[in-house]
Amino acid sequence: MSEEPEKVAIRKAAPEKPKETRLICKSCNANEKIALQKLQDHGIRDPKAISTIMGNIRQESTFVPEVCEGGSRTGYHGCRSGGFGLIQWTSENRFRGLGQHARKIGGDPSTIQTQLSYLLEEEDWRMIEDRMMKPGKTIDDYMRLARKWIRWGHHGARTAYAYDYLKRITVAEANA
Secondary structure: OOOOOOOOOOOOOOOOOOEEEEEEOOOOOHHHHHHHHHHHHOOOOOHHHHHHHHHHHHHHHOOOOOEEOOOOEOOHHHOOOOOEOOOOEOOHHHHHHHHHHHHHHOOOOOOHHHHHHHHOOOHHHHOOHHHHOOOOOOHHHHHHHHHHHHOOOOOOOHHHHHHHHHHHOEEEEEEO
C-alpha cells in the first residue's frame, strides 16, 4: 500500500486593503468638517477645488445654514427676502428649489445636511460639476467656475478664504 503525501493547507494572505486618501481640517468647525466630508464623498478630491467651494460658502454664510441675507438667523421659513443658507440662494427658483429638495428627501431646509445635499443636486451646480471634479486647476480657475454657479456679484474675501482653507486642509491616509 502506497502512502499518500501529506496534504498541506496553503493559506493565502488577504490582500492588503488600498489606502484611501482623505482630506481633513483639524482647525475647522463642525459645519466646515461636515462640508469637507460631503464634498469628498461626492467625488471632489482636489484640495484647491474643495478650498474654493468652502471659501465661497464662508463668504456667503460663514457656514451658518439658517442665516438669511443680512445676518438674521431666521431659518428657511422665516426668510422673506434676499438670499438664504450656505450659499445664499436668492432667486425664487433656487430658494423654492431648496424647500422642494428638503421635502423630497425628508429633510429640514435649514440644516447643513439638507443644504449640502441640495447644493450638489441643484441645476446650477450641475453646470460646473464635471469641471470642479477634475483636478489640476488653480484656485483662480475654480473660482471662475464658482462665480457661474453661485452668481456672486461682490467678490469679497472668498479667494482669500479659499487660500486659507488650502493651508488648513491636510491629507490623511486610512485603510479603505
